[in-house]
Amino acid sequence: MKKWTSLLASAFLLFFLSCNEMDKYYDNDRHATSVSVGNAWDYLESRGNFTNFLAAVQKVGYEDLVRGKGLATIFAPDDEAFQKYFARHGYSSVNDVPDAELSNMVTYHLLYYSFNADRFMEYRPEGTTADDDYVGLYFKYRTRSRDANEMIEDPSKGKEVEVLHQEKYIPVFTPNLYGWYNNHGSSGSTGAVNYNYFYDSYGSDLWQGDNWVAGNEPYFRVSNAGVKEYSIITDNGYLYVLDDVVEPLKTIYQTIAADDNFSTFAHAYDRFKDLTYNEYLSLNYNNRDSAFLYQSTGLPSIAYERTSLTISSGESTSDMEATLLGPLSSNTLTVFAPSNQAMESFYTTYWEPYYGVNNWDSIKFTPLLALMGEQVGTHRLWASAGPLLPSEISKGNAVTAVSYTPITIDPASDVVTKAFCSNGTLYGVNSLISVPKYFSYVTAPAFMNPKYNMFLLLMARSGVLDLYTAETQTFYAFYPSDDMLKNTQVGDGNSETLIYENAQPNKYGYEDITYSDGEATVSLGMAASARIVRSQVCDNMIEVAGSDEKIYRTTYSTFNYLYQKGDSIFSTAKYNSHYGFQGAQDNNDMITITEMTSDLPEVRNGRVFSLDGEKSATALMPEERSFEEISPNQSQIPWEFLETTAGTRNFYQTGIAGSLNDSTGRLQVYETIKAHDGGGTTVPRYIVFALSNQAVVDAWADRIITNGRNNLFSRYMPNLFVSVERSRLIDYPFPGDGMGTRTLYTFKTKTNTEGEYTSIQLDDMGTHLQLTDSKGRKVKVVNSFPYIYADCAVYIIDSYLDFGDDNTSTVQ
Incomplete structure (x- = not known):
């Protein structure tokens, strides 16, 4: 008896509070x-x-x-x-x-x-x-009207579930x-x-x-x-x-689905349905049978009776309605549904070459989401507050909800069907109100070709998609296939490869790019994703005159590049491994490129290329090792530093090995740089002009690096290290870069001076770079593309540089 008395008292209190709340x-x-x-x-x-x-x-x-x-x-x-x-x-x-x-x-x-x-x-x-x-x-006002429950197939479960419809709102104009x-x-x-x-x-x-x-x-x-x-x-x-x-009134989705002229759009929208189990509704409104709500993931929930309201499993719809009564009474959705003909025309142009004929169920979720989302409209001034009226469309106040592209249709002549719905307004049209911009820029291959799905997911995750649709820039995008990305190493020490996961292939939102951290797979983060994407997309190209070489600056960082020779392309890491080790120049690690630009309907802001290689080929990733770190290691430095016909008189033995600091095991020049420029701890970005082995022999013979008895290369070495900051370089120099003559300042202080450094004149000769030393001697830079590391660029020069009294003077 006490239990029933308590329950009755609670019910009366709830009724009293509810009435006061509704007052x-x-x-x-x-x-x-x-x-x-x-x-x-x-x-x-x-x-x-x-x-x-x-x-x-x-x-x-x-x-x-x-x-x-x-x-x-x-x-x-x-x-x-x-x-x-x-x-x-x-x-x-x-x-x-x-x-x-x-x-x-x-x-x-x-x-x-x-x-x-x-x-x-x-x-x-x-x-x-x-x-x-x-x-x-x-x-809009809440009525007691509700559609009957219906059984709808849940793509995540592969079976039908019971969908409970919410009470309708009625419009009062x-x-x-x-x-x-x-x-x-x-x-x-x-x-x-x-x-x-x-x-x-x-x-x-x-x-x-x-x-x-x-x-x-x-x-x-x-x-x-x-x-x-x-x-x-x-x-x-x-x-x-x-x-x-x-x-x-029907929902927008019910109205579209009932019209055979828009069945393709309705079917594509269905791929984003999210039939969400709701415990509260199951217990209180469905006789304890499992009840699901018909919502959408990624797109507005046009099949759901409530606007501005997303309900999770255990939430009370009544409580949520009281909280969000204002938005529920004013907010509406707007869809400009393209006819079957319009949808099929888009499919034929952009997807049929890669997916086959009318294969909508195979379209990857991200590009399909881009298409569908761009057919949702909103008001340019106040978004979804109030219905998007035909007069507002005529006045130019309608925009697409995703990209804010102006909607320029004439509601009187361009709309073939129209409806005021329980959750918004529907305009049926015979053409897309907007083709997503990503299909018209260097991002197009990712949205059209499923072989680049992983790259697209990385682009979306890293937040760079809009960057690569800039009208005022020219980009060069190199597309790695999914297989290449699965070979690409990430994680600590680049010891793990990328993994594509999709826990529910038939439901949007479950694709992921992961890697193993040694204990479990973890999602690749935004910064790591951006590093991969930005390393494949460039914003500047230099053509080396008289050669088949091109140099691209990536959007990953200021001092990161790609090198093309013929139809082969190299990242800094691939270049260092391919050209830096004698005997490694075979085709196993070669990546070739094929331009796709002319094969696409439109690419407004640059050129796009596919990457092709052997099964072990990877994406184009930058070199992460520093030259400071690897230079003492004979097995990791470029082979040109070792090969010689004069015994140990090469750049490694005479220069590097002879200049190591006994306590640190690294080049003495780094200790000098840190003391003068790095605050004692760091080495600012720099350039190294490494003498070819013949140049070392000549410098030895001409007593540039010796006093006749002793090797003084360790004193000479700072003259070969150029400060990027002091030389005011915003890029490493390349032949054909258009920068003309520059003065480069080294890390070697001049004799008997304070704050002055030895310098080198650099000239762009079109086909190669040329250096002029303090004696007026001309020295050719041998390689158009240097060995580039995380901290520097290493150029090979064909002769030594003469700095006079500063050649082997003691650093001040």
Whole structure:
């Protein structure tokens, strides 16, 4: 007994609190100015011309509510209104209407809570005294109408689940709604233009409210119906007499799916459906059977009755509605659905060469999402607040929701079907309102060809897609296949390869690029993804005159490049391994390129290439080793430093090995640089001019690096190390880079001076770089493309540089 007493007390308290909570939203002082006519049932029955409405209410089980048991606003169509409804549908009486349809229709006329006419005209979800700039824009009200549950296939489970539909909202159109647009940065939004546009099938010139001004008698229309009598006070709310039966509105998705001319769009949208289990609804509304909500992932939920409301498993829809009553009453979705012909035309142009004919189910999710999302519209000034009206489209205020591309269609001539829906507006068109920009720039191959799906996922994750659609820049994009990316090493020490995972191939949002951290697979982060993508895309190209060489600067970092020779291409790491080790110059690690630009419908801002190689080929990744780190290691330095016919007189033995610091095991020059430029700890970016082995022999013979008895290369070495910062270089120099003559400053201080450094003149000769030393000697840079490491670029020069007294002087 105590248990039931406690439950009853709790229920009473909940009812009391709920009523007080709703007082701020709804008018409950309905007897303040007039006398109630009694309960709505007896009143309508006494009038004699509501027999069909009352019969319908009784048949679907809502007689008690109309008799006064529960707070409600009742929209009551008279018998003349029902004759219009019967004529539209081919019925003779209420008994001809199928039960489900009748229930849906009747409950669509029964609103939760009570609204007098003034509240409809100036609805404020936060309460009647709330100061709200959006008054007039709140035009939707919750009804008791709900579509019957239905069984829908869940792609993630491979079976049907029971979808529970939410109660519908009904639109009430007031002059203040259209006036709101005119008062907030727009103009010309009249009911005559906008209301009649959607409801012209119910009659001509239905809207008569454009001359309404504040202080006049209320005027509004309830969806397709006009109001004949306003604010009749009953025992449990307000009653309105309508001149037509209100047709329950479908969702945008239901409207599209019912029209065979838009079946392709509906099918493509279906791929993003997310049938979400809801525990609260299952326990409270579905007899404890599992209930699912029909929402979408990645795209607006056009099949869901609620706008601006996403419900997770255990959440109460009622609680969420109370919290988000404002957005639910004002926000709408807008879809510009392309016809089957328009969808198929796009498919033929962009996807058929790679996916085959009409193979929509195979299109990768990311490019399909780009296409579908670009057909969703919004208002350029206030997004989804209020319906996107045809007058706003005509005024240029409509944009695509994803890219904000202006929508330039003519609602009068370009729209083949239109509908005001329970959750927004639908415009059916014979062409796409916008082709996603990614199909027209250097990003196009990723969105068209499934072999680049992993690269596309990395592009999307790294946030660089919009960067590569810049109109004012020219890009050179080199596309690695999925197989190449799976061979690409990442993680600590680049010891792990990339993994493509897709836990649910039939559902959007489950693709991932991962790698193993030794214990489990982890998602590749944004920065690591950007490093891969940016290393394949370049924003500058240099052609070396008189050769088949090209040098590209990547968008990964200022000092990272790709090198092309013939149809082969190398990253800095691949170049170092291919050219840096004698005997390694075979074709096993070669990557060739094939230009795809002319094969694509359009590439506005550059050129695109496919990467091809052996099964072990990888993406083009930059060198991560530093020259400071590897230089003491004979097995890791370029082979040219070792090969000689003069014994140990080569750059490695004479220069590097003879210049090592005994305590650090690294070149002494680095200790000098750190002391003068690096604050004692770091080595700023630099260039090394490494003497060819013959140049070492000549320097030895000419006593440039010796006093005749001792090897003084360690003192000479700082002259070969150029400070990038001191030389004001924003790029490493290359032949043909257009930078002309430059003065390069080394890390070697001049003799008997303070703050002055030895210098080298660099000239771009077109076919090669040339250095001039302090004695005026000309020295040729042998390699067009240097060995590039994380900290420097190493160029081979064919002769020594003579710095006079500063050749082997002690560094100050």
